[in-house]
Amino acid sequence: MDKSVTVKKSDGRLGRIVSYVLNHKVSLLVVITIIVVSFFQTMNPNFLREQNILIMLIITSFIGFLGLGVGLLLISGQIDLSTGAVTVMSAVLVALLINAGIPWPLAALITLVFGAVAGAITAFLVNGLGMMSFIATIGMMSVWSGLALVVTRGNPITINDPGFWALSDIRFFDTIPLLFVILLFLVVLYGFMLSQTKFGRSIYIVGGNKNAARLAGINPKRVQNILFINAGAISALCGILFASNFRRGDPVAITLGMDAITAAVLGGISFAGGAGGTGGFLVGLLLLSFFNNGLNISGVGPYWQTFARGAILIAALLLDYLRSRQREKVIRAGTAEKTAAKSK
């Protein structure tokens, strides 16, 4: 995580606890995850069974793909709420293409291009027409999920292509699905890009301070456009794998998009932009899926699960808020010290 900004020890017991928590956020998330896992394991011994882990890893991968796309956008100071809908549309599209007799690798490629185009449209709306990203993507969300309903007339489209099914049937060590391995690969890839490449660092600058980025010769709109297209393409990838896993393109909207944002914020990607990384994201993602799955198999009703979903989102945001406020304090203290030194 961003160790560069260590939170200053503040006075008072509460302040000290808060700053401790914030300084050790990722390790704390790991501890919470372990507690959650052991809790659900004692509640229901089936929790850590092979079969359940498999299901969990598959769902985690789907949320993870979307989370990577939207997480990078959050770091750059934008948001995309339409990822879930692009996923649904892509799943339908790939199913239609395969059923039309196109070989599945080509169909998957066309779908990826569709995702990139969808991202480009969003990028145009946000950076070309100056719309706020959340409302523009809410519009795009209903456009894509609506179109998915239109082209399928509300019915799922079954795919009959064993080659395409096999994509999600591959398992490593009999339990780890290929999907999850792809996710891990992407997490490492994006993590490397974020922390080691010039483009990755420019994402942080754009999200932290747009004007400073412009002064440093970075085009913020260009960076954000690339990330919007990336989010669209990765959502399409998610849709393809979704279709492969369930062997059909289902036009019914799924709530993966919102879960992806929750996982990202939970994992320390700041809502205000400019902070967070893929390592923390992965921990946040695992925590969220353990939690969701645990609630599910402990027999908690769907009502409480909806309720819990909102509550977790708000809790994650609250943590994010405390964190960014602490950071502001440090920055303010830093500038105060500098001005004091100057006046001396």
Added chain:
Amino acid sequence: MAELATSVKKVIKSKMFALIMLLAMLTTFMQFGTDGMFLHPINIRTILDMMIITGMLTIGSAMLLISGALDLSMGAVGTMAGMLFAVLLRYYGVHWSVAFLICLALAAMFGVVNAILVNFARFPAFIATLGMAFVAEGVSFLFAGGANISLSDPFMRALATGRFMNNTIPFSILILLVFFIVYGLILSKTKFGRQIYLVGGNPHASRLVGINPRKISFILFINSSMLGAIAGIMFNSRVAAATTLGITERQFFGLIAAILGGVSFGGGTGGLGGAFVGLLIFSAFGNGMFLLGVDSFWNQAMFGMLLLVSMAFDYLRTVGWKNIIGRRSL
């Protein structure tokens, strides 16, 4: 004579004129497209019948948008309040007026939480209210365990579906008009209303002239939740049942209508007159699509596109056509 010419020019250039022209164009198109079915009295009555629900959401959205915030939980809070209303009437035998007040109080609590999250925890309004929408959805599930409840209070049903003047004009449209007029007067004539514009236009300046933006934000969030609750209760009384879906998906309708009516997303501009015309355009569009026989699967995609188009027009209006063309040439 010259004076008349300038005032005519002014009228033609105004936002309201453009909106009314748009409405007129839409009406003409639908009228010819549907062979005169569109302006048939029975169809007009149908449009007016359902307008109160979107209308309440429009007022709440418009007020908040003018102050520079928005509330995406109105629909879900409305569904929740409607569900509680039905449960109180059906299972507890509470009188409708008491139940109505209890529902408003519950909705007001959601408004308070929204306002706290936005003003004190400084969440972006859309994500705070989106989170609260999930919470409200969960709570409305809890009230009835996910079941649908029939609702047949004679008074509320009469209020929501009743018509007078030879069964032509619905009561509900009069209630809506009264709301629009009252809120319009508050916005344009009272000190509080003008303060809302100032807060939306420039929060910093408003603080300097001694306005408390937080107080205004609290009032408006509570207001929007309560209007959502009224919409939810009216909807349930109208269809004589409370469902867990309720008016949740109509949430964006109010927002679209308000933006169509010239309430800007940036805050500080627009008014309820424009919002009302926006509401008429929105309702006429939805009804016209239905009459034209457009596949109902298109609805969702259509409304998304309508939202995006109205946002694009909002952008063009604030920036101005000339500036865009000018910027291109630079």
